Amino acid sequence: MTTELVTVDLLHFHAIGVPLERADGTIKVTGRAPYAFEHPVTEPVYLHPVQATVARGRVTGADTAAARALPGVIAVLTHENAPRMVSGDDPELWVLQSTEIAFRGQFVGAVLAETLEVARHAADLVRMEYENLPHDAELDPRRDDLYAPDVLNAGYPTDTAEGDVDAAPAAVTIDRTYRTPMEHNNPMEPHAVIALWAEPGELLLYDSSQGVHRVRGALATAFGLDPGRVRVVSPYVGGGFGSKGSAHAHHALAVLAAQAVPGRPVKFALTRQQMFSQVGYRTPTVQHVRLSATADGRLTAISHEVVEQTARLKEFAEQTAVCSRMMYTAPNRRTSHRLARLDVPVPAWMRAPGEAPGMFAAEVAMDELAVACGLDPIELRARNEPGTDPVTGRPWSGGRHLVECLREGARRFGWDPRDPTPGVRRDGEWLVGTGVAASTYPRHLLPGNRATVRYTPDGRYSVLIGAVDIGTGTWTTLAQIAADALEVPVGAVALEIGDSDLPQASVAGGSSGMSSWGSAVVAAARAFRARYGEGPPVGAEASAEAPAEPGGDFAADSFGAQFAEVRVNADTGEVRVPRMLGVFSAGKIINPRTARSQFIGGMIMGLSAALHEESVLDPRFGHVVNHDFADYHIAACADVVDIDAAWLEEVDPHANPMGSRGIGEIGIVGAPAAIANAVHHATGIRVRDLPITPDRLLTHGLL
Amino acid sequence: MNPFEYRRAMDATAAVALVTEHPGAAFLAGGTNLVDHLKLGVARPDLLVDVSRLPLDTISSLPDGRVRVGAAVRNSDLAADPLIRRRYPMLSAALLAGASGQLRNLATTGGNLLQRTRCVYFQDVTTPCNKREPGSGCSALEGYNRGHAILGASEQCVAVHPSDLAVALTALEAEVQVLGPAGERTIPIGELYRLPGDAPERDTVLSHGDLITAVDLPELPMAACSAYRKVRDRASYAFALVSVAAAVDVADGVIRDVRIAFGGVAHRPWRATRAEQLLRGEPATETAFAAAAHAELAPARPLAHNAFKVPLAASTLVATLRGLTEEGR
Secondary structure: OOOEEEOOOOOOHHHHHHHHOOOOHHHHHHOOOOOOOOOOOOOOOOEEEOOOOOOOOOEEEEEEEHHHOOOOOEEEEOOOOOOOOOOOOHHHHHOOOOOOEOOOOOEEEEEEOOOHHHHHHHHOOOEEEEEOOOOOOOOOOOOOOOOOOOOOHHHOOOEEEOOOOOOOOOEEEEEEEEEEOOOOOOOOOOOOOEEEEEEOEEEEEEEOOOHHHHHHHHHHHHOOOHHHHHHEEEEOOOOOOOOOOOOOHHHHHHHHHHOOOOOOEEEEOHHHHHHHHHHOOOOOOOEEEEEOOOOOOOOEEHHHHEEEEEEEEOOOOOOOOOOHHHHOOOOOOEEEEEEEEEEOOOOOOOOOOOOOHHHHHHHHHHHHHHHOOOOOOHHHHHHHOOOOOOOOOOOOOOOHHHHHHHHHHHHHHOOOOOOOOOOOOEEEEEEEEEEEEEEEEEOOOOOEEEEEEEEEEOOOOOEEEOOOOOOHHHHHHHHHHHHHHHHHOOHHHHEOOOOOOOOOOOOOOOOOOOHHHHHHHHHEEEHHHHOOOOOOOOOEEEEOOOOOOEEEEHHHHEEEEEEEEEEEEEEOOOEEEEEEEEEOOOOOOOHHHHHHHHHHHHHHHHHHHOOOOOOOEEEOOEEEOOOOOOOOOOOOOOHOOOOEEOOOOOOOOOOOOOEEEEOOOOOHHHHHHHHHHHHHHHOOOOOOOOOOHHHHHHHOOOO | OOOOOEOOOHHHHHHHHHHHHHEEEEEOOOOOHHHHHHHOOOOOOOOEEEOOOOOOOEEEEOOOEEEEEEEOOEEHHHHHHHHHHHHHHHHHHHOOOOOOOOHHOOHHHHHOOOOOOOOOOOOOOOOOOOOOOOOOOOOOOOOEEEEEEEEOOOEEEOOOOOOOHHHHHHHHOOEEEEHHHHEEEEHHHHHEEOOOOOOOOOOOOOOOOOOOEEEEEOOHHHHOOOEEEEOOOOOOOOOOOOEEEEOOOEOOOOOEEEEEEEEEEOOEEEEEEEHHHHOOOOOOOOOHHHHHHHHHOOOOOOOOOOOOOOHHHHHHHHHHHHHHHHHHO
């Protein structure tokens, strides 16, 4: 097999690689950056939804009289009187169009009122009647109706098999089941939208979105509108973690409401409780991992079989075992995904879908194998390092530097000398341990990106693209790319993003933003210089699309190493993480300051998943009952002590002109496994179910 | 969310009279729990009488050696008070273990004592709850009950009281000063809270119109050697899985006196009288601590998800007493 490695035309780095402060930092911390709900509008109408209180059934009646009689109420929408939509291709958006109820919490009505308080009060007064059908909301891996989806999220095949896992020679076998819970993205800024409808068919949305063109396209389709007459504006976004990557039901409800009050802007911000049923979540997973190895720790077989859930309303198949197809070399391999179709809200993207839960199971299993073989866990991974991608047989773009990350991390963390004996280090009432896990995330390059460069009268270059900044730093980093592509200082670039009237851009998802948008910006800048040279006339303008796949025939993945020190209280089972370190290989780092924030942000989210996060769905009712920040725990500041991230200085010559691969998600991957492995080292207790709360340690024999 | 009228009370007697004559009225102090309930529909008062600015915001030493804490004293102010920190360290520690800095700046002493359970079903009006809607059923009994009671619960309700402050006050045997429609009265904190029985809608023995005006702390020299240990799912801003308030007086290695209360285990702060009896006169050893803890927890009846609380409560008590008695040596 021949492989062709095409080297792209890399930029000369001047602005790229400089730790610039955030361009939007000052206006954010001084409260002047308008988030979706804050765009100034006149005579707004406030929307509060009515939600189904059954998990499956039909609406049989709607008594809205009391709500409508309330002073200040403008309208009450139900399936009986809501404007009609055109396409139900996305069932999540098919709101108030039928009597069917597919999950508890589904929107079955909406009150429009002059104030938020009146809208909320009136929504309480709406009396819905239901035909209540038996529902099924419990994920149990022993169900007999599990099914194999046609394809997984991001297009991965559902199952793979090479060789014969069951017949593989094995001096040592690890055969374990791991579980991760349902988790919710919970960005700090709730999903919020202001929708303004102008007859005969013009829609403006101020939105909190990870993809303005994606939302525009989805709503144009659902409502049968010309996309050119739909505008989605989203300049500042308070986090999304995937949950703002697609249009959700609240978008459709806001548009229906806007159509009911043409000319008046409809404001709709979800409550924290509503976010637990409307905007996606990470499926719970049950993962059966089997590793077979020789006595000296060389893998002979890897099996990773996953059971998870999807919604009756719409399928989402998380690619949980995909990481086990490429992490380590093994002649025999099997991966599979089976879904239970439940009467639950629709799962969707949450930071590193697939890799985040999958690498928890896979990397804890590797730690268990290291213990069983009597090998240092870093050495075990080094012994199973593939030369080329096990999936495609291709070399990795920019090389595979997992072992370098592990070794560099070990050096910085002070890994050696490490006594592998579990449960023997004690500091007062605290048991102390350390753990390591590998991390990986694929390089995604999304199609459909276009940018425009325009020379303006003030001697600057406007750079236009419908990208978004979800808190990641796009306002800063995309300007750095544009500056180097135009070979001007960053100050000469005036970036415009966050508006669907700007040139088409892909979603801020899959860690693809910088790669995908940056490639378009570079293409436009080069087209501009090719046409106008160094001395363009005022008004000069050029646009270009990002090339499809610039780099040719290679595997494209980033890698990393996660280290954690934990302290477990021997009396109470409380787990503290005084120290975490991540070392990553992700190609060129555009801005070390914002990159560090992204890496440690991901690691903190991994810490949070390891110790805290769990959405508790009560199967009797069908909804998440701990649906607020008092009961759905995320790591608090006091849980985050000393977290650091480092990276290898490298340039991926095949990825894109920036030499980068994307860093939005890799920080979360592997972090929970590193912590779980450290907990084992501290206590001798192997917790295979997340989160690692005190009760899990107590019931596993800590006391 | 119901519309309501808001009035600011200028003196306690008028506030009590106003609430007494309005069946739908409620006192509002810091609002850190009640305002949530207004939004969630858990509480639907039609009149809020704001008592947060009544002149009940001082901490004073009484002539008989007791300390009087006004009901409107903010949690952060109480926690930071030098007198409290010196004489009742467990009280300061309990306050600082609760909520967040912002909430403690708002929350008052009286309001803290009367906050309601955080049982997820109590706070969710779409699910049955006997405490919120008597007779509708208890969703936690067969549901998500990891945080619920192991002691003193009933078939009607398995909720726990969420206050940290109340646990410390229970160990201290504080007295609650109440102004009601019929005048003033004093309620020992051990008698303020109810077990759920068949009336879980009633958290306390207070009646409509009763206003807590102050909390009196006894002169209790042993309280200077006291601690509050709260075990929770994260390092801050979480309710207790289990907590222990303890004060101990040890001389020559023998426990002369001890006060113990548990939080997070029952519908009210749980005074561990059985453990206290067993420990008085015993040597201050880990064996004695453990025996007392196990005796106290022997009647525990855990639910499907909270069996861990029994060993956790025991070991947390042992660790707390160990810490206090080691310090004393």
